[in-house]
Amino acid sequence: MNIRLGDCSKGNASCIECMILFKPVLLGYPFILLAIYIIPFLIFYTMYRIFVKCTYLCGVILKINSYMSNRTFTMIKPDAVRAGNIGNILQMINAGGFRIVAMKYTRLTLDQAGKFYEVHKERTFYGELTEFMSSGPIVAAILEKDNAVADFRTLIGATNPAQAAEGTIRKKYAASIGENAVHGSDSDDNAKIEADFFFNGLERF
Ligand code: CMP
Numbered sequence: 001m002n003i004r005l006g007d008c009s010k011g012n013a014s015c016i017e018c019m020i021l022f023k024p025v026l027l028g029y030p031f032i033l034l035a036i037y038i039i040p041f042l043i044f045y046t047m048y049r050i051f052v053k054c055t056y057l058c059g060v061i062l063k064i065n066s067y068m069s070n071r072t073f074t075m076i077k078p079d080a081v082r083a084g085n086i087g088n089i090l091q092m093i094n095a096g097g098f099r100i101v102a103m104k105y106t107r108l109t110l111d112q113a114g115k116f117y118e119v120h121k122e123r124t125f126y127g128e129l130t131e132f133m134s135s136g137p138i139v140a141a142i143l144e145k146d147n148a149v150a151d152f153r154t155l156i157g158a159t160n161p162a163q164a165a166e167g168t169i170r171k172k173y174a175a176s177i178g179e180n181a182v183h184g185s186d187s188d189d190n191a192k193i194e195a196d197f198f199f200n201g202l203e204r205f
Contacts (some may be wrong), residue, residue, distance in 0.1 A: 011194055023037070026080060041155055057150045071101065072148040072185045073194035074156075077177040079134035096155045098143040110134045116197055128178055140198040147193055152184045 032111075076089050095172055108116065120126050130132040157168025161180055164171040174181035185191035 004173065009054075017196045026127065049159055069188055070146060070148055071144050071195065072152045072191045073183075073198075074141050074152065074185075075133075075183040076139040076141075077181055077183060078132065079175060080082065080136055080173050080181040081137050081139065083173070085173045085181070089169055089173060090139075092145065092155065092172075093141075096145075096151070098148070098155075101142040101144050102199045103141040104203070105137060105139050106197055107137045108134045116194070122200055125178065132178060141194045142199060142204060149185055149188055153186070156182050156184045 043204070051078060076086055079105075080086070080089060110130055113130040114121075114126075117126065117129055117133065134194070143152060155165030155169060156169040159170075159175035159180060160177040161170040162177075167184050170180050185194050
């Protein structure tokens, strides 16, 4: 029996090459063709496309994660601006290793302050807070550093300056829990929401 490869192309039933390649093609066995060539190709191609899509999505997710955990949002509040402490506070932010991605000297309307602090709407101090935050100019900024949210909250100290650690921004420059010199985002999600409240893509560097 002839079972050698490569020396026969006439559709010899005892030749492996004829059985696999030439016979189905020449004699037109559509189902054999489908089973041997087209279905494996389609399976392979589909798996390849799924692999490419997964790789792309993983890349996007990693990028978003690294953006979020590396950035925080801050405001130098009206009390610190009125007291002339913008420069001192920015110097502490720089010395703390934060890079300024975006910065704006602006003033919130009562309505805008209400929207920014909407999460505190049910709190007793909401009215006092929004009036204070719209009472004068502020400096809004996006800051970048590894572990930005947590490290910035350490740098500014406790919300109530009476409980803030020595050397923190609030210990040095804040007078009370209501007028506490600076704001710092409390989570990666809020950092993104708050940064988007003040800055568009063209204002970030
Ligand atoms: P901030 O980090 O900007 O976030 C919410 C703000 O609400 C907080 O700083 C304080 O300025 C303010 N705040 C929190 N608790 C009180 C309170 N008990 N009385 C007045 N203001 C408060």
